[in-house]
Amino acid sequence: SLMITDECINCDVCEPECPNNAISQGEEIYQIDPNLCTQCVGHYDEPQCQQVCPVDCIPLDPSHPETKDELYQKYLKISGQA
Ligand code: SF4
Ligand code: SF4
Numbered sequence: 001s002l003m004i005t006d007e008c009i010n011c012d013v014c015e016p017e018c019p020n021n022a023i024s025q026g027e028e029i030y031q032i033d034p035n036l037c038t039q040c041v042g043h044y045d046e047p048q049c050q051q052v053c054p055v056d057c058i059p060l061d062p063s064h065p066e067t068k069d070e071l072y073q074k075y076l077k078i079s080g081q082a
Helices: 047-054 068-078
Strands: 024-025 030-032
Touching: none
Parallel strands: none
Antiparallel strands: 024 030
């Protein structure tokens, strides 16, 4: 999963780009649900939120390390294919 740091400026451009609806507005900044973020595996070659974020505040979440295969399994589960 990726995560959004407190450098987020609440610009809202990432939220509609997420194919898994993993991004939502939190109390102070936007947030990513680690249960829904596949790092865009299954949908795109690159994380779409990272591509559009104007302040580069969406790094890998060190507390949710996942292999590409684990991310793909998550994608299958979320999309009802597993
Ligand atoms: Fe959504 Fe992809 Fe960003 Fe994860 S990496 S939050 S799946 S846009
Ligand atoms: Fe925050 Fe970046 Fe998303 Fe804008 S694109 S809401 S700055 S995380």
